[in-house]
Amino acid sequence: MSSQPIAARPAFARWLATTNDITRTFLAAGRIPGLINMAGGLPAAETYPVAELAAIACDVVAAHPQEVLGYGPVEGLPELRDALAARFGSDALPLTRANVLVTSGGMQGLDLIGKVLLDDGGLIAGQFPTYLGALDAWRPRAPTFRNLMIEDAGFDAVAALAGAQFAYTVPNFSNPTGRLVGVEARQALVDAAHRTGTWLVEDDPYGTLHYDGAPLPRMLELSARSRPSGPYDGPVIYMGTLSKEIAPGLRIGWIIAAPEMIAALTLAKQGSDLCTSGLTQRVALAALEVGLIETVQPRILATYRERRDALCGAMVEHLGGWFDWEVPVGGMFVWATARDPSLDTDLLLPHAMAAGVCVAPSSVFDASGLNRRAIRINFTLNEPAKLAEGVRRLAQALMTMQARPG
Ligand SMILES: Cc1ncc(COP(=O)(O)O)c(C=O)c1O
Incomplete structure (x- = not known):
């Protein structure tokens, strides 16, 4: 007897029904020869500190063979948790290792x-709009989504958070919009989290990719200021990762939160992967100790700033009649909204792929899939000339779609 088809399983069918085929199309785009992939959120591989990481990896295997090749504590290497507590803590925000869980990338935290x-x-x-990976992580529970329109005038944070099991935000250069949430809105969200008792997730993979201006305070810090003493025990669950600061292949992320929350997440992690790789945790610890983030940061920022400017320049030249956008001050993406409200970017995707370019349509960043008027364009992966060519191809796709909408 053949086994029951997976798609017939109610839990899987329910899950599948809420995913978007478009996602699979654009995630596969990177493997199509000749196609300019401006859809993914990928770093520029040439910024990876290859020689430094190779030397560190050799050293840590030789110096700590049992630790890096064996199983480790579920919570993560104690020294790495201490180093992360020191990196993000301060007098105003007292953190201990009990506040820190090491995760296998930011995705595992979600x-x-x-x-x-x-x-x-x-x-x-x-x-709103929301990081696609977060939607994917939570889809198996078939959640209901309430869209937080943080940038809207009159946004009522208390009403927005009340009754939710948690709130999710990417305040620094959001994925997908590349925008910054302002200090007032951050404070309002933090105050609302304290008032309503709703956990407030602050997902921050892009915080150090800041090209213009100064960084804004983390909600974790704003939350601590209202409770000045003892290890942090507030409602913010802060998440970070080395994926954009050093390299995603390390799969090192972290969660900083109240010890009670860290203990619960540790239990969940135990049933997920037992522990994050001891090898890459040791590499991460050594990288923090020698200041590798600070060493590579100028190179990353210069590369990405130049690429952002190249993309936005090409957009002015080729897409100005079609889309509106803001030049992002950090992160990896430009979010462009069609001037014509009837332009459907799901329908644009096949035309774009036929023209040899891929961007991410807005529907995949909306749990309902209804937001189909915008695109997310990545500027970190490709060199300036390729970005310009990608934008030219996109304009060509728009013209083809206009001529042959079907
Ligand atoms: C908002 C956001 N959160 C989390 C992640 C996951 O990062 P990681 O590579 O560490 O799993 C990403 C990756 O692009 C992201 O954009």
């Missing part, structure tokens, strides 16, 4: 938060 906080069909208050 998955664990869903496991701990989300009931089947539970309510998530999520910044």
Whole structure:
């Protein structure tokens, strides 16, 4: 007897029904020869500190063979947790290792938060539009989404957070929009989290990719100021990763939160992967100790600033009649909204792929899939000349779509 088809399983069918085929199309775009992939959120591989990481990796295997090749504590290497507590803590924000969980990339943090906080069909208050990976991580629980329109005038943070199992935000150069949430809105969200008791997730992979201006305070810090003494025990769950600061292949991320939350997430992690790789944790620790982030940061910022400017310049030349956008001050993306409200960017995708370019349509960043008027364009992966050519191809696709809409 053949086994029951997976698609017939109710839980899987329910999950599949909420995913978007468009996502699979653009995630596969990177493997199509000749296609300019401006859809993904990928770093420029030439910024990876290859020689430095190779030397560190050799050293840590030789110096700590049992630790890096064996299983380690679920919570992460104690020294790495201490180093992260020191990196993000201050007098105003006292952190100890009990506040820190090492995760296998930022994605695992999102998955664990869903496991701990989300009931089947539970309510998530999520910044709109929302990071696709977060939607994917939580879809198995078939949640209900309440869109947080943080940038809208009159945004009522208390009403927005009340009753939700948690709130999700990417305040620094959001994925997908590249925008910054202002200090007032951050403070309002933090105050609302304290008032309503709703956990507030601050997902921050892009915070150090700041090209103009000064960084804004983290919500974790704003939250601590209202409770000045003892290790942090507030409602913010802060998440970070080395993926954009050093290299995503390390799969090193972290969660900083109240010790009670860290203990719960640790239990969830135990049933997920037992521990993050001891090898890459040791590499990460050594990288923090020798200041590798600070060494590579100028190179990363210069490369990405130049690429952002190249993309935005090409957009002015070729896309100005079609889209509106803001030049982002950090991060990896430009979010462009069609001037014509009837332009459907899901329908633009096949035309773009036929023209040899791929961008991410807005529907994949909306749990309902209804937002189909914008595109997210990545500027970090490709060199300036390729970005310009990609934009030219996109303009060509728009003209083809206009001529042959079907
Ligand atoms: C907002 C956001 N959160 C989390 C992640 C996951 O990062 P990681 O590579 O560390 O899993 C990403 C990756 O692009 C992201 O954009």
